[in-house]
Amino acid sequence: MNECQPSPDQPLLPGLYIVATPIGNLGDITLRAVETLRRCDGVACEDTRVTGKLMRHLGLSKPLWRYDDHTEDRDRARLVASMQDRAVALVSDAGTPLVSDPGYRLINACLEAGVMVTTLPGPCAAIAALTLAGLPSDRFLFAGFLPAKDKARRDLLDELAASRSTIILYDTAPRLVRSLAAIAEAMPGREVAVARELTKLHEECRRGSPEALIAHYEARPPKGEIVLLIGPGGADVGAAQDVDALLDEAMLEMKPSQAAAAVARATGQDRKLLYARALARKP
Numbered sequence: 001m002n003e004c005q006p007s008p009d010q011p012l013l014p015g016l017y018i019v020a021t022p023i024g025n026l027g028d029i030t031l032r033a034v035e036t037l038r039r040c041d042g043v044a045c046e047d048t049r050v051t052g053k054l055m056r057h058l059g060l061s062k063p064l065w066r067y068d069d070h071t072e073d074r075d076r077a078r079l080v081a082s083m084q085d086r087a088v089a090l091v092s093d094a095g096t097p098l099v100s101d102p103g104y105r106l107i108n109a110c111l112e113a114g115v116m117v118t119t120l121p122g123p124c125a126a127i128a129a130l131t132l133a134g135l136p137s138d139r140f141l142f143a144g145f146l147p148a149k150d151k152a153r154r155d156l157l158d159e160l161a162a163s164r165s166t167i168i169l170y171d172t173a174p175r176l177v178r179s180l181a182a183i184a185e186a187m188p189g190r191e192v193a194v195a196r197e198l199t200k201l202h203e204e205c206r207r208g209s210p211e212a213l214i215a216h217y218e219a220r221p222p223k224g225e226i227v228l229l230i231g232p233g234g235a236d237v238g239a240a241q242d243v244d245a246l247l248d249e250a251m252l253e254m255k256p257s258q259a260a261a262a263v264a265r266a267t268g269q270d271r272k273l274l275y276a277r278a279l280a281r282k283p
Contacts, residue, residue: 012087020122024199129195129227157186184210188273
């Protein structure tokens with residue numbers, strides 16, 4: 001038996017246990033996660049109210065210690081020191097800790113201190129959305145949350161535009177339409193999927209062009225947390241910088257609409273998307 005998985009009648013070994021928890025449907029928690037939460041000495045959690053609700057659902061009662069990436073260094077050090085003779089579970093509000101959730105600093109502090117660290121895999125919104133979207137899944141890039149500010153969002157999307165992998169991003173419902181518009185501008189021609197309310201009653205995964213998705217969600221404002229997936233680009237999409245250069249050159253002598261039409265003929269890309277890109281680049 002693996003040393004991190006003692007038999008049920010033995011106490012857990014001291015150390016840190018990274019425990020994935022449900023992202024919506026409480027039935028998704030694993031048997032191993034329940035057993036670890038039952039036998040650990042305490043739980044380090046992002047929000048004690050959220051984790052307390054899960055523990056009550058499971059019929060468990062353990063000390064809950066607030067921990068996030070803003071925890072002071074001295075408090076983190078005390079928590080790590082306690083793991084020399086205590087088994088501590090680390091959970092986030094939902095899903096797998098460290099995947100756009102707290103834990104990175106704590107894991108590194110444990111490793112530096114020689115504390116045993118093990119992980120209990122389970123729910124993860126990014127992977128759940130990838131399985132639903134029907135986009136290529138043999139190679140993907142997870143880029144975390146899209147920035148809230150327009151310039152930072154555009155800078156990140158420009159950075160990702162050259163990727164030939166499916167891109168996975170987290171976003172919020174109030175920003176979804178603006179994010180889709182930014183994707184249409186930065187990555188013209190890409191197919192996009194919007195996954196929301198994953199594992200819940202109103203789970204949805206809608207796929208199409210950014211423009212079609214904008215029209216849908218403007219008419220039906222979404223709720224809940226969002227996972228955005230952007231399909232991989234082909235050779236012409238990957239060369240977005242070349243397209244921009246062609247547009248800039250054409251607009252020296254043409255109106256944006258004429259420049260977009262000329263570049264569309266030269267590259268085979270969508271004229272409407274190129275026109276939107278030309279307007280965005282016009283001085």
